[in-house]
Amino acid sequence: MREVRLMKGNEAIAEAAIRCGVDGYFGYPITPQSEVMETLMDLKPWETTGMEVLQAESEVASINMLYGGAGCGKKVMTSSSSPGISLMQEGLSYLAGAELPCVVVNVVRGGPGLGTIQPSQSDYFQSVRGGGHGDYNTIVLAPSSVQEMSDFVELAFDLAFKYRNPAIILSDGMIGQMMEKVEMKPFKKRWTNEEIEKYCPWATTGKKKDRERNIITSVELDSQVFESFNHKLVAKYRKMEEEEVRFESFQCEDADYIIVAYGSSARICQKSIDILRSKGIKAGLLRPITLFPFPKAELNSIADRVKGMLSVEMSTGQMVEDVRLAVEGKVKVEHFGRVGGMVHSPEEVVEALEQKIIGG
Amino acid sequence: MSEEIIIAGFGGQGVLSMGKILAYSGVMQDMEVSWMPSYGPEMRGGTANVSVILSDNRISSPILKEFDTAIILNQQSMDKFEDAIKPGGLLLYDGNGITRHPERTDIRVYRVDAAAEASKMESSKTFNMIVLGGYLKVKPLVSMENVMTGLKKSLPERHHKLLPLNEKAIIRGTEIVQKIQEV
Incomplete structure (x- = not known):
């Protein structure tokens, strides 16, 4: 039930x-x-x-x-x-x-x-x-x-x-x-x-006769060994970027303008999209669900068919850098957001898109 | 249907719990709901407010600039939220402690003197339920049955003996709410 x-x-x-x-x-x-x-x-x-x-x-x-x-x-x-x-x-x-x-x-x-x-x-x-x-x-x-x-x-x-x-x-x-x-x-x-031993063969669950000791550490004083460990980590992050990107798109298909926003800001921006659409402006929202890995490829492909993007976040401009990296200069990307504990209203986002992207 | 409400008053008046009961009543009626409080140093004596949205559709922004309804329980909130009501919207207020009554002519105005009425009941804590009753009389968006289920779900079990008193207070609110102005 x-x-x-x-x-x-x-x-x-x-x-x-x-x-x-x-x-x-x-x-x-x-x-x-x-x-x-x-x-x-x-x-x-x-x-x-x-x-x-x-x-x-x-x-x-x-x-x-x-x-x-x-x-x-x-x-x-x-x-x-x-x-x-x-x-x-x-x-x-x-x-x-x-x-x-x-x-x-x-x-x-x-x-x-x-x-x-x-x-x-x-x-x-x-x-x-x-x-x-x-x-x-x-x-x-x-x-x-x-x-x-x-x-x-x-x-x-x-x-x-x-x-x-x-x-x-x-x-x-x-x-x-x-x-x-x-x-x-x-x-x-x-x-x-038993399940921990099965799913986490690396875990320190007590040494068994049939395997080597498991050692959990982040120290490695041999730089040659540690360099290859760093590369191993990077390979893991690249795999995440290939397999784990998650995002939600909201009215992006026919959009001329894209708002990129995550978390609570994305909720506010959904209402901004409704307001913009009622004014005849074709706007869409791309909401990254995973911030790392970031939906770079999706944004890059959207950038081929839109006129501009606005990154809306309650910060002085952080995610906007990732959006700019993702679109590789294909379109104008600006930032908007209230800070210091203030939360932007849907109307303020509409105004920012009109001023910074559509009119700018 | 979508109803966007702000409930504002002093901390300790039961503003947040009234919003929670209203939101839970919406859940019981299979609506989408959101409840967004002003959190922080607002305890007894300070100001407190909560935005509640009841809707048949998925709710986008829980943060709002304009409201369909403002339920106002002190002067500071009157000053802050009277202008935030959409034209044709509803202002419901308790006259206790209000020195400047609503001035707008393009909104519906109702008054429920809940503080005065609560002092006549077994417990003055019924204040917020009297206000809720007044609201439900003007805007019967949720059925009384769902409000009672919502109330039951919101109250910890040790307080369930107070359910009949709260029901009485809600009904009392529906009886004493008065129309000041319609548009």
Whole structure:
């Protein structure tokens, strides 16, 4: 039977984690994502599925608990908001370097610094360009509804384990705090120790007589060896770019102008498209669902048949750089977005497209 | 059908929970819904507001500049949201504490004196349900049966003994809402 509930985005993350068989959640409270751990504590999954939920002493501790859990082949996750995610970057780099799967949810608020608790999309670069030190990428999923907050938890784990790589769910205060209908997924059992050994032959589950020791580390002092390891990682990211790009297009087929927007901003822009269409302007919306890998090829092919593109994001202009790289100068690409916790209205987006692209 | 509503007042008046009950009633009626609060330092005494959208179709932007209905429960919200109502839209307000009454002539205006009425009931916390009743009388978008199911789903089980009192308050709201102006 369909189970439909009215939930906040943050609550949906927590409920989905329990249902898809997560082994452990380690986190530290911060607005606007505190309901994730609050909901988990309320639902007490350790009494039902056996999932551990722990409030760590800091975000630094949380991400290192993920390193430990993931090293044992466990499905582990954390969530935080921008300043907390900054604290986790060292750990994320180590997780990527040790090729460990995990899921990190960022319910973004405005920065830099402690900034504001209101929604923002200003952590785009941090998410899609690695974030910590070294040459690495994380898989980045951008939900634009509460339903996707729920659905993307399992998807993020699937991708993280498929590629042995951290996956980030890049949300923001708007999707985290708003309530919408969610169709709940059925409960899945957590992996047994036997299943972990089968699916994660690399995990530190105790040395068996018939195999070598598994060592989880990101250090390699022989540069020749480490160079080939770097190339191995890059090959993995290129494979993601070939196989995992996800996007949604909305009225792009006959469009003269394209708005590119993700997450909450994409929701606002859908209404802008409706307004533009009612004025006789053929506009369409391309919504990247994966920010890394980015839908470069799709944008490049759309660029052959449109007059201009506007990247709309709650930042001073980050994704716009990826859009420009993708279209290779074929069309004009401009940026628009409110910042500092302010959220643009559908009407402001319409005005920006008219001024910067159509009239400009 | 699509109804875009802003509910605004003081923190502690039950603005957010009233919006949640309305949204849950929409879910029960198989509508698409969204509930977007002003979150942050708004606790008791500060201002609080929530946008609720009920629609037969997929909802695009949960952030709105103009509304079909504004439910206004203090003066600050009157000042902020009277101009955000679409022409022909509805303004429903509680007169308690209002020093400047609505001035626009191109909108429907209704008044529900819920604060005064709530003080006569067993609990003054019924305030927001009286307002909800007033709204549902003017715009009966969801059936009373679905509102009661929505209420039940929104309230934690330990508060379910309060369901009859809340129902009484909703009905009281439908009785005391008064028309000030139609267009």
